[in-house]
Amino acid sequence: MTRLLTVLIFLLIGLILASLAFGDIPLSWRELFETITGSPEANLQNVMIVFDLRLPRVLLALLVGAALATAGTIALAVMRNPLAEPGVLGINSGAAAAVMVVIVLLQDPPAALLPAAGFLGAVAMTAAVYLLSWRGGTSSLRIILIGIGLSSLAGAATTLLSTFGEIGDVQRAMIWLAGSVYDANILKVRLLFFWLIIPMALAWMSSRELDLIRFGDNSARSLGQRVDLVRGVMILLCTLISGAAVAAAGLVGFVGLVAPHIASRLVGPSHARIFPVAALTGASLVASADLVGRVIIAPAQLPAGIVTGLIGAPFFAYLLWGRRHARE
Amino acid sequence: MSRSKGMPAARPSGSLSMTGRSRLLALLLVLCLLVAISMWAVTLGTVRIPLRSVGNAIFGFDGSREHLLVMTIRLPRVLAALLAGSALAVSGAIMQAVTNNPLASPGLLGINAGAAFTVVLVMTLFGTGTSDIYLWYAFFGAGCAAIVVYGLGSFGLAGQSTVGLVLAGAIVATFLTALTSAVLIFDQSTLDTVRFWTAGSVAGRTMAQAAAVAPYILIGLAAALLLGRHLVTLSLGADAARSLGQNPLAWRAIAVVLIILLAGSAVALAGPIGFVGLVVPHIARLTIGVDYRWIIPFSALGGALLVVGADTVGRMLFTSQNFPVGVIIALIGAPFFLWLARNKAGGAT
Numbered sequence: 001m002t003r004l005l006t007v008l009i010f011l012l013i014g015l016i017l018a019s020l021a022f023g024d025i026p027l028s029w030r031e032l033f034e035t036i037t038g039s040p041e042a043n044l045q046n047v048m049i050v051f052d053l054r055l056p057r058v059l060l061a062l063l064v065g066a067a068l069a070t071a072g073t074i075a076l077a078v079m080r081n082p083l084a085e086p087g088v089l090g091i092n093s094g095a096a097a098a099v100m101v102v103i104v105l106l107q108d109p110p111a112a113l114l115p116a117a118g119f120l121g122a123v124a125m126t127a128a129v130y131l132l133s134w135r136g137g138t139s140s141l142r143i144i145l146i147g148i149g150l151s152s153l154a155g156a157a158t159t160l161l162s163t164f165g166e167i168g169d170v171q172r173a174m175i176w177l178a179g180s181v182y183d184a185n186i187l188k189v190r191l192l193f194f195w196l197i198i199p200m201a202l203a204w205m206s207s208r209e210l211d212l213i214r215f216g217d218n219s220a221r222s223l224g225q226r227v228d229l230v231r232g233v234m235i236l237l238c239t240l241i242s243g244a245a246v247a248a249a250g251l252v253g254f255v256g257l258v259a260p261h262i263a264s265r266l267v268g269p270s271h272a273r274i275f276p277v278a279a280l281t282g283a284s285l286v287a288s289a290d291l292v293g294r295v296i297i298a299p300a301q302l303p304a305g306i307v308t309g310l311i312g313a314p315f316f317a318y319l320l321w322g323r324r325h326a327r328e
Numbered sequence: 329m330s331r332s333k334g335m336p337a338a339r340p341s342g343s344l345s346m347t348g349r350s351r352l353l354a355l356l357l358v359l360c361l362l363v364a365i366s367m368w369a370v371t372l373g374t375v376r377i378p379l380r381s382v383g384n385a386i387f388g389f390d391g392s393r394e395h396l397l398v399m400t401i402r403l404p405r406v407l408a409a410l411l412a413g414s415a416l417a418v419s420g421a422i423m424q425a426v427t428n429n430p431l432a433s434p435g436l437l438g439i440n441a442g443a444a445f446t447v448v449l450v451m452t453l454f455g456t457g458t459s460d461i462y463l464w465y466a467f468f469g470a471g472c473a474a475i476v477v478y479g480l481g482s483f484g485l486a487g488q489s490t491v492g493l494v495l496a497g498a499i500v501a502t503f504l505t506a507l508t509s510a511v512l513i514f515d516q517s518t519l520d521t522v523r524f525w526t527a528g529s530v531a532g533r534t535m536a537q538a539a540a541v542a543p544y545i546l547i548g549l550a551a552a553l554l555l556g557r558h559l560v561t562l563s564l565g566a567d568a569a570r571s572l573g574q575n576p577l578a579w580r581a582i583a584v585v586l587i588i589l590l591a592g593s594a595v596a597l598a599g600p601i602g603f604v605g606l607v608v609p610h611i612a613r614l615t616i617g618v619d620y621r622w623i624i625p626f627s628a629l630g631g632a633l634l635v636v637g638a639d640t641v642g643r644m645l646f647t648s649q650n651f652p653v654g655v656i657i658a659l660i661g662a663p664f665f666l667w668l669a670r671n672k673a674g675g676a677t
Contacts, residue, residue, distance in 0.1 A: 082491045083431045083498060132670055144430055145610065145669035149662045152603045156658035159527045163652055167520045171513070178509055254502045261495070302510060309506025313499045317480055320495060 001273060004266060008280040012062070015287045019058040020050050022295050052186075060184040061290045061304060062283040063192050064249045065259075069282025070200050071242035072256030073263070073274055077210040078234050079140050085257040086242035088144060089235065092253070093151035093158070094125025095246045096177050100158045103173040104165035111183070114176055119247035125154060126239040130232070137228050139217065143235075179252035179305020181290055192248050199240045200279075207271035210234070214269075252289075252305040255282045258316050265319065285312055351622050354615065358629040365633065366410065369640040370402045377402070400535065407542075408533040409636040409653070412598035415545045417631025418552050419591035420605030421612065421623050425563040426583045427494050433606035434591035436497040437584065440600035441504035442473025443592070444526060448508050451518045462525070463537055463596045470592035476500055478584045482577065493580075528601035528654030530639055541593035548589035549628055556621035559583065563620060601654045604631050607665045614668045634661055 020036075021027045027035070027046055034042045035050050071086045079088060087093070098121025102109050130138070133146040162170045209230045212220045220227050242256065263278035289307035296302065302310075370382050377394055385395035386403070419434045427436070435441070446469025447462050477500045481493030512519045552559075558579055561569045566576040591605060612626040638656040645651075 081429065081431060082494055083429065083436075088431070132666065135670065141430060142669060146666060148431070148606060148610075149666040149669060152607070152658045153662045155602075156655045156662070159652065160655045163523050163527045163655075167516060170523065171516055171519060174509065174519070175513055178513065253506075257498060257502075300514075303513070306506045306510045306513075309502045310510070313503035313506070317496070317499050320480065320492065320499075 001267060005276060005280070008277065008284065012280060012284055012287070015284055015291065016058050016062075019061075019287060019291045020054045022291065023049070023054060024298055025049060056186045056189050057181050057184040057290065058287055059189045060181045060192065060248060061287040063189065063196060064181065064245045064252060065255055065282035065284070065286030066279040067192075067196050067200070067241045067245040067282075068252060068255040068286070069259035069263075069278040070203055070275060071238045071245070072258075072282075073260040073271065073278050074203055074210065074234050074238040074241075075256070076260045077214045077271065078231055078238070079144060080214060080216070081140070081144060082261070083257070084144070086238055087151075087253075087256070088147050089238065090125035090129045090147050090151050090154065091122040091239065091242050091246060092251050093154040094121040094123075095119070095243075096251065097121055097154040097157045098124075099176055099250075100161045100165075100173050103176070104161045104169045115247035118250070119243045122243040122246050123239055125150060126235065126243075130235055138231055175303060177251050177305075178303040179250040179308075180293075180301075180303035181249050181286075182301070182303075188248060192244060195244050196241060199237045203234075203237050203241070204272075204275045206230075206234070207275060210271040211269070249286075250303070250305060252286060252308055254308045254312050255285050258312055259285060262316070262319060351616055351626075355622075355625060355629065358626065358633060362410075362629055362633045362636070365637050365640060366406055369406045369409075369636055369643075370398065372640060372643060373397075373402060404533050404535045404538050405530050405639070406636060407535075407538045408530040408597055409639045410632045411538060411542060411545050412530065412594040412601065413604055413631040413633070413635030414549060414628040415590040415594035415631075416601060416604040417608035417612075417627040417634075418549060418624055419587045419594070420607075420631075421609035421620065421627045422552060422559060422583050422587055422590075423605070424609050424613075425559045425620055426580055428563060428565060429494055430610070432494065433602060434587055434595075435501065435600070435602050435605065436477075436494065437587055437591070438473030438477045438497055438500040438504060439470040439587070439591045439595055440602060441501040441508070442469040442471075443467070443595045444522075444600060445469055445473075445504045445508045447525060448511050448518060448522055451521055452511055452515050463540060466596040467541070467592050470595050471588050473500055473504060474584060474588045474592070478581070482580065524652065525599045527652030528599040528657075529652045530598050530635070531651075531653075533597065537597060541597050544589045544593045548586050548593075552586055552590070552624050553628075555582070555586075556624050559620040559624070563618075598635075599654070601635070601657060603654065603658050603661055604634060607661055608634060611665060611668060 095118040259282035267273040290304040293302035293307040385398040443466035481496030
């Protein structure tokens with residue numbers, strides 16, 4: 001475990017350094033070192049590139065990745081379904097519908113409105129899913145089914161707007177929804193950091209509750225857990241975390257699904273171990289996706305959310321393939 | 329993954345333990361509704377055509393304008409909706425039986441993502457052509473994606489569990505969807521053309537198109553109906569199936585072939601209408617119980633009813649003939665599904 005964490009942290013540091021060095025204007029390692037240490041020989045332009053453009057961007061990618069992975073871990077445990085990710089709760093479809101409405105129906109919406117719309121859409125949708133599935137208690141299956149139903153309603157609205165909306169608007173919405181960290185700045189990073197720190201700490205502290213609830217409602221209840229309370233709180237945490245990630249970066253898919261699976265394959269079923277490994281894995285996934293996305297077809301950029309699918313999917317397939325002889 | 333606990337029909341109470349007779353009655357009711365709506369759909373349009381001349385057009389075609397309208401526009405559209413709806417719903421039911429997962433739909437085998445990707449690729453590389461060509465590209469893409477998913481999922485975990493299949497499906501679908509969006513973000517004209525296709529529609533389908541995929545769908549439906557018994561066994565999980573003498577690997581492969589035939593043709597014909605394959609089997613299970621020998625015929629009729637009904641309502645409410653049927657399906661089907669899920673699923677306390 002310690003060794004694994006060390007490896008992941010070194011991987012992450014390597015990724016950060018690479019993200020600071022590579023790009024439209026590549027810096028040599030020496031230049032990067034001079035810039036970071038603030039030596040008098042540092043070029044003013046390089047200082048601006050590193051601290052104003054690349055650093056916020058990589059930090060935002062790390063935060064978003066860690067947040068999505070944490071939310072995914074919670075969803076996986078609470079829903080007891082290998083396909084569960086925050087999107088099952090309606091977060092993605094709610095955010096997508098809200099953003100589509102804002103972009104297509106409003107004339108020239110201010111840029112600041114999009115994150116707000118995404119967050120509100122996600123939260124409203126999750127609240128609706130949870131409330132509709134509450135009948136003197138909830139059940140994982142009912143939440144999943146209600147999530148499917150409401151998501152398809154929101155999806156119908158999104159499809160309708162994207163079919164009849166002005167094509168430029170539709171494309172703009174698609175790019176926003178594809179998930180990217182283009183417009184990172186240090187203020188956004190700070191905001192996201194302080195927003196995430198409490199819910200993520202709470203989630204990590206409730207690892208034992210998640211270990212319990214995964215056994216099933218009846219077992220957990222007979223072991224003394226207040227199942228509905230725990231599930232409600234966990235869904236709230238999941239919404240706060242992934243809603244903020246969506247607001248910051250759009251719909252970066254796949255990370256929330258895959259990071260917890262990778263983590264549990266690496267360190268076993270205990271959530272106290274899964275959380276840190278999943279968070280680091282998710283952070284590395286999004287950071288490397290963003291790095292690849294802006295280098296591979298430069299000067300054009302691929303949104304990070306698309307690259308997570310393009311890189312993350314084969315990587316996960318490789319992991320599955322490598323363990324094909326292991327028993328589940 | 330303990331599905332049986334959450335599944336409603338595990339509780340032997342109320343309407344869930346329907347007897348054979350009430351199930352048959354429900355099935356007949358859906359069938360009558362389906363026939364009525366289909367006939368009504370053919371008569372409905374900018375020119376109302378009485379049912380009598382529809383019959384004449386089919387059995388004694390005389391080349392008049394009215395008969396031409398019926399045979400080239402109305403009837404193909406209704407047939408396409410019937411075929412696509414029943415095929416999607418039945419393939420969804422098979423998929424849920426194979427994976428034991430309530431989130432499973434034909435899309436999980438990569439069918440929709442594969443079809444969408446090949447269609448977008450062909451449009452970008454060769455420009456937009458006639459929809460006749462997309463049909464085969466979509467079918468081809470759907471089949472390839474499903475085979476890759478099955479290979480990865482079954483051999484990747486040596487068939488130990490269906491989790492492998494489910495995850496492999498998620499992986500391939502994500503990968504293909506990411507590729508598709510990467511193309512669409514840079515190619516506005518393709519996005520403009522393909523957005524109507526991805527919304528799902530049966531408008532403007534020709535008799536030739538419907539006839540092209542009809543054999544696959546009919547074979548798939550017949551096979552699914554005949555094999556219902558084996559699907560029940562398969563849905564019990566690999567261990568139980570093996571102890572009952574079934575070879576779960578072989579039957580899983582057969583099920584995947586059926587899904588490719590059914591859902592691949594449906595998507596090729598009508599575009600990726602996701603909702604039908606996901607929700608109609610759930611509706612069937614929530615009303616009729618977990619027996620796949622009943623779920624499959626019920627899904628076939630229910631899916632056809634939903635798509636034909638939605639398309640007809642869409643044509644009635646919006647004079648624009650291009651209103652995507654996928655949207656109306658969700659608007660009609662989702663509230664009903666929500667009501668069912670809220671009232672019958674997951675052990676009300």
